[in-house]
Amino acid sequence: MFEQTMTRLHELMIVLYAISILFYFIDFLNKNRKANMFAFWLLAIVWALQTIFLFLYMMRTGRFPVLTIFEGLYFYAWVLITLSLAINRVLRVDFTVFFTNILGFIIMAIHTFAPVQVESNAMAEQLVSELLLIHITMAILSYGAFSLSFVFSLLYLLQYKLLKEKKWGPRLWRISDLSKLEKGAYILNAAGVAMLLLGLILGLQWAVIKLPDFIWYDPKIIGSFILLIIYSVFLYLRVRKEVYGKNLALLNIGAFLVILINFLLASRLSSFHFWYS
Structure with a gap:
C-alpha cells in the first residue's frame, strides 16, 4: 500500500513538475510574469510533496534516504528544486531557475521511472x-x-x-x-x-x-x-x-x-x- 501510494505521488510530482517547466518556458520566451509566478507555485507544491515523501520514507526506513542510487537521485533532485526556489525568490535570476529545473526534471524522471532495487535497499540497511x-x-x-x-x-x-x-x-x-x-x-x-x-x-x-x-x-x-x-x-x-x-x-x-x-x-x-x- 505504501509503495503504491508513493508511486502515485511520484507520478503526480512529475506531471506538476512538467507543467511548471512549461510555464517557465513561456516566461523564458515572452517575459510573462504571471506564467513565472504560476510556475513558481507549482514548483513549490512539487517541493512540498518531495519533502513530505522524504519524511515518510525516513519514518518508514528509520534513516536518512541517501544510501542507494534510488534514494540518492531523489535527494539530488530535491536539492536542485530547493536551490531553484531560493534563487527565484532571493536573486531573481529567471533563466537560471529555468535551466536548473530542466536538470532537476531529468534527475527526477530517472528516479521515478527506474526500477526500485530491493537488494540495494536491503544492503543499505546493513551499511547504516x-x-x-x-x-x-x-x-x-x-x-x-x-x-x-x-x-x-x-x-x-x-x-x-x-x-x-x-x-x-x-x-x-x-x-x-x-x-x-x-x-x-x-x-x-x-x-x-x-x-x-x-x-x-x-x-x-x-x-x-x-x-x-x-x-x-x-x-x-x-x-x-x-x-x-x-x-x-x-x-x-x-x-x-x-x-x-x-x-x-x-x-x-x-x-x-x-x-x-x-x-x-x-x-x-x-x-x-x-x-x-
Missing part, C-alpha cells in the same frame, strides 16, 4: 552509519552546488554570445550580467569543493574502518579525486591566476560532465560503492 550518512549527504550537496554553478556558466556563455553578436533585447537583460553569473559560479564551486573534500575525508575514514577489502584505486574514488582536482584548478585559476571569462566557463561545464560520469557510471563500476549498483 552516521559517518557514512554525513559522507553521502555532503557529497550530494556538493553535486547540487556544482550543478547550479554549471547552469550559471551555461548562461554566461549564452550571454557572452548574445553580447558578441550584438543581439540586444529583453532576453539579454533577463539572463543577468556576465560578472554576476561568473561570481555566482565561483561562489558555488568554492562551497562545492569544501563540501566534497570533507565528504571524501569522512568517506575514506568510514571505508578504512568498515571495509576489510577496501581498495584505493576503485573507479568511484579515483573519479571523486579527479573531480576535486578539476574544481580546485578552477578555483586556483580564478583566485591566483585571475583567469576570467569564457575559458573558465568552458572548464566549469567540462567539470560538470565529469560529475555525471562519476555519479552515474563510476558508481556502477565501483566495488567500494557497491550499494549504488
Whole structure:
C-alpha cells in the first residue's frame, strides 16, 4: 500500500513538475510574469510533496534516504528544486531557475521511472552509519552546488554570445550580467569543493574502518579525486591566476560532465560503492 501510494505521488510530482517547466518556458520566451509566478507555485507544491515523501520514507526506513542510487537521485533532485526556489525568490535570476529545473526534471524522471532495487535497499540497511550518512549527504550537496554553478556558466556563455553578436533585447537583460553569473559560479564551486573534500575525508575514514577489502584505486574514488582536482584548478585559476571569462566557463561545464560520469557510471563500476549498483 505504501509503495503504491508513493508511486502515485511520484507520478503526480512529475506531471506538476512538467507543467511548471512549461510555464517557465513561456516566461523564458515572452517575459510573462504571471506564467513565472504560476510556475513558481507549482514548483513549490512539487517541493512540498518531495519533502513530505522524504519524511515518510525516513519514518518508514528509520534513516536518512541517501544510501542507494534510488534514494540518492531523489535527494539530488530535491536539492536542485530547493536551490531553484531560493534563487527565484532571493536573486531573481529567471533563466537560471529555468535551466536548473530542466536538470532537476531529468534527475527526477530517472528516479521515478527506474526500477526500485530491493537488494540495494536491503544492503543499505546493513551499511547504516552516521559517518557514512554525513559522507553521502555532503557529497550530494556538493553535486547540487556544482550543478547550479554549471547552469550559471551555461548562461554566461549564452550571454557572452548574445553580447558578441550584438543581439540586444529583453532576453539579454533577463539572463543577468556576465560578472554576476561568473561570481555566482565561483561562489558555488568554492562551497562545492569544501563540501566534497570533507565528504571524501569522512568517506575514506568510514571505508578504512568498515571495509576489510577496501581498495584505493576503485573507479568511484579515483573519479571523486579527479573531480576535486578539476574544481580546485578552477578555483586556483580564478583566485591566483585571475583567469576570467569564457575559458573558465568552458572548464566549469567540462567539470560538470565529469560529475555525471562519476555519479552515474563510476558508481556502477565501483566495488567500494557497491550499494549504488
